[in-house]
Amino acid sequence: xxxxxxxxxxxxxxxxxxxxxxxxxxxxxxxxxxxxxxxxxxxxxxx
Amino acid sequence: xxxxxxxxxxxxxxxxxxxxxxxxxxxxxxxxxxxxxxxxxxxxxxxxxxxxxxxxxxxxxxxxxxxxxxxxxxxxxxxxxxxxxxxxxxxxxxxxxxxxxxxxxxxxxxxxxxxxxxxxxxxxxxxxxxxxxxxxxxxxxxxxxxxxxxxxxxxxxxxxxxxxxxxxxxxxxxxxxxxxxxxxxxxxxxxxxxxxxxxxxxxxxxxxxxxxxxxxxxxxxxxxxxxxxxxxxxxxxxxxxxxxxxxxxxxxxxxxxxxxxxxxxxxxxxxx
Amino acid sequence: xxxxxxxxxxxxxxxxxxxxxxxxxxxxxxxxxxxxxxxxxxxxxxxxxxxxxxxxxxxxxxxxxxxxxxxxxxxxxxxxxxxxxxxxxxxxxxxxxxxxxxxxxxxxxxxxxxxxxxxxxxxxxxxxxxxxxxxxxxxxxxxxxxxxxxxxxxxxxxxxxxxxxxxxxxxxxxxxxxxxxxxxxxxxxxxxxxxxxxxxxxxxxxxxxxxxxxxxxxxxxx
Numbered sequence: 001x002x003x004x005x006x007x008x009x010x011x012x013x014x015x016x017x018x019x020x021x022x023x024x025x026x027x028x029x030x031x032x033x034x035x036x037x038x039x040x041x042x043x044x045x046x047x
Numbered sequence: 048x049x050x051x052x053x054x055x056x057x058x059x060x061x062x063x064x065x066x067x068x069x070x071x072x073x074x075x076x077x078x079x080x081x082x083x084x085x086x087x088x089x090x091x092x093x094x095x096x097x098x099x100x101x102x103x104x105x106x107x108x109x110x111x112x113x114x115x116x117x118x119x120x121x122x123x124x125x126x127x128x129x130x131x132x133x134x135x136x137x138x139x140x141x142x143x144x145x146x147x148x149x150x151x152x153x154x155x156x157x158x159x160x161x162x163x164x165x166x167x168x169x170x171x172x173x174x175x176x177x178x179x180x181x182x183x184x185x186x187x188x189x190x191x192x193x194x195x196x197x198x199x200x201x202x203x204x205x206x207x208x209x210x211x212x213x214x215x216x217x218x219x220x221x222x223x224x225x226x227x228x229x230x231x232x233x234x235x236x237x238x239x240x241x242x243x244x245x246x247x248x249x250x251x252x253x254x255x256x257x258x259x260x261x262x263x264x265x266x267x268x269x270x271x272x273x274x275x276x277x278x279x280x281x282x283x284x285x286x287x288x289x290x291x292x293x294x295x296x297x298x299x300x301x302x303x304x305x306x307x308x309x310x311x312x313x314x315x316x317x318x319x
Numbered sequence: 320x321x322x323x324x325x326x327x328x329x330x331x332x333x334x335x336x337x338x339x340x341x342x343x344x345x346x347x348x349x350x351x352x353x354x355x356x357x358x359x360x361x362x363x364x365x366x367x368x369x370x371x372x373x374x375x376x377x378x379x380x381x382x383x384x385x386x387x388x389x390x391x392x393x394x395x396x397x398x399x400x401x402x403x404x405x406x407x408x409x410x411x412x413x414x415x416x417x418x419x420x421x422x423x424x425x426x427x428x429x430x431x432x433x434x435x436x437x438x439x440x441x442x443x444x445x446x447x448x449x450x451x452x453x454x455x456x457x458x459x460x461x462x463x464x465x466x467x468x469x470x471x472x473x474x475x476x477x478x479x480x481x482x483x484x485x486x487x488x489x490x491x492x493x494x495x496x497x498x499x500x501x502x503x504x505x506x507x508x509x510x511x512x513x514x515x516x517x518x519x520x521x522x523x524x525x526x527x528x529x530x531x532x533x534x535x536x537x538x539x540x541x
Contacts (some may be wrong), residue, residue: 005108006174013113013170014098017120017163021271024159028080029300032074035285139536191488198485205475215471218533219485223523226489233492233518237499 074281079274085271093267096260104257110174111257115202116266117167121185122265123272124192127157128223130276131199135220136214147213148283150220154199156275160268161193184235191230195223209290320412327408327416331393332423340389341424346431349382353435367440372501375436376457376494382428383421383461384483390421391469391478400474403538410535414466418530422462427455449512453500456516459523460493467530469535491501493522 098117104111130153138146169179169187180186203216253261335341356374360366367374372377394400403413433450444450468486472478496515503512 006110007104009170009174010098010109010112013116013167014094016166016170017116020159020163021275025271025275025278028275028282029073029075029098032278032282032285033072035282035289036072036074039285039288076500100457191491194488198481198488201481201484202471205477207475214536214539218467218536219471221533222489222529229492229522229525230488233495236518237495 074278074285079277082270082274082277086267086274087179089263089267089270093260093263096256096263101256101260107171107175110171112260113167113171113261116268117164117171118261119264119268120163120167121189123268124157124160124164124189125227126272127153127160127225127276128192128196129153131220132222132224135217135223138217139221143214144287145284147217148280148287150217151203151283152276152279154196154203154220156272156279158193158200159275160272161189164189165193175209182238184203184231184238187238188227188231188234189232192227195226195230209287219308260315320409320415322365323408323412324415324419325378327413327521328419328423331390331420333422334393335424340430341386344391345382345385345424346352346428348385349378349428349432351436352378352381353439356383357439362440368442371436371440371442372498373494373506374440375432375501376497378432379425379429379497380461380487380490381459382432383425383465383470386421386428387462387465387469387486388479388482390417390466391473391482395441395474400538410538411531412438413538414470414530414534415527417469418462418466418527421466422458425458425462425505426454429458444505445507446509446512448499449504449509449516452496452516453512453519456519456523457493457497460519460526461490463523463526463530464489464493467526467533467537473537493519496522 094117097112101112101115103109131150134146134150134153138150165186168189170181172186173179173182199216199219202219203212205212335509336419349533353374356370356378360370394403433444465486467487468482471485472481475481496518500515500519503509503515
């Protein structure tokens with residue numbers, strides 16, 4: 001796989017995407033937890 | 048009447064008075080857990096197909112592998128925008144807060160995908176065309192779309208009475224897809240005068256393992272998109288509830304203070 | 320509705336006639352931008368001449384931002400919004416009136432800028448018909464879109480920074496179309512420019528409808 005041409009660009013693109021998506025996912029979940037603590041359970045209509 | 052304690056100062060989630068089992072404090076559910084697992088699994092499959100199994104392109108060599116991410120993420124960018132416009136229209140019709148939350152989720156998730164689209168697009172452009180930025184139709188209109196989304200989210204962050212804000216935001220959201228269409232069409236027309244075809248267009252004769260990789264890309268990113276949308280929607284929903292809860296609690300505190308004040312005055316008057 | 324529009328347009332233009340802001344501030348600003356472009360792009364190397372259509376329309380857009388902000392600000396003064404709501408004026412009429420007033424100001428500005436560009440950049444007018452129609456349709460597009468978006472940010476403290484951010488990406492196709500049409504006219508090939516005029520006209524129609532439809536909601540919502 002390292003013998004791939006343009007390996008740097010491909011790697012940057014895929015890793016960047018993973019970081020962006022993962023980071024955003026973590027941010028959303030964290031915000032969700034924080035807000036969940038402030039809202040009574042009755043208002044949450046999932047799980 | 049005793050003053051109510053603010054739930055925010057309590058260490059844990061406010062417990063229901065009847066002692067029911069504590070509900071976990073997060074935006075997850077069985078649906079999102081299943082979705083999450085599927086998303087991770089298909090992402091692994093994508094890595095396998097995209098980076099290993101599929102062959103390098105005849106012309107583009109290995110940079111074609113960026114297309115397996117770029118094309119689906121551009122698609123889901125548009126899907127997110129569609130959610131925002133649709134939800135804005137529904138809000139203007141029904142005026143229920145759930146639609147407002149959906150519009151917000153759509154725009155923010157779309158913004159994330161727009162960065163991915165721009166990033167993978169320019170990283171693809173560098174080895175292929177020698178520059179990070181080419182004014183090709185897709186990159187250019189995605190750049191404009193990114194600014195449109197940033198503007199929309201900026202209007203949302205304003206500190207306004209929620210009723211007034213929702214109306215403005217809904218009108219802006221409703222115009223999002225029409226704006227995107229107009230911008231896309233005019234930019235494509237413009238660039239078609241200078242270039243033969245769009246750079247980022249995947250060769251329609253794509254086949255074999257490359258086609259599979261692209262399909263897996265659509266699947267994996269689609270599942271991630273859905274997972275993010277659900278969680279972000281719930282966050283927006285919770286925010287609305289928290290705002291309302293804030294208001295109720297503030298009112299309750301005020302009433303409590305007023306009650307204490309009158310009992311205190313009565314007490315001092317009584318003892319005087 | 321058109322009576323209401325005339326009423327509002329009359330009011331806006333009368334305010335302008337008395338305060339002369341467009342005349343004394345926006346106009347000079349527009350000419351100043353033309354001058355700044357000359358500083359930025361060396362006049363001796365013909366860049367200015369080649370870029371004239373684009374520079375012209377960018378200048379119009381920036382000046383329009385000022386004119387539109389002013390138009391929106393007219394209704395932000397104490398009680399004016401409520402007065403508009405309580406009056407029997409149709410929101411669509413108010414929208415049309417404001418858009419017409421701004422359009423008139425912009426057209427005047429474009430004439431001045433046209434003269435400026437001829438003098439300062441040495442542009443040679445050609446294809447006048449196409450130039451005029453482009454100006455009219457682009458102005459209609461800018462005025463209708465800008466009036467709607469002006470109402471979206473009206474009354475907000477961050478209005479000055481938010482309006483450009485919201486409006487300019489939306490107007491990108493207008494800049495595109497108007498510039499291409501001007502290029503075709505000045506380059507002696509007007510046939511290529513008319514389709515772009517069509518785009519501008521369609522854009523103006525789209526936002527006329529959108530603005531007329533949404534103005535009521537926006538007036539209510541604040």
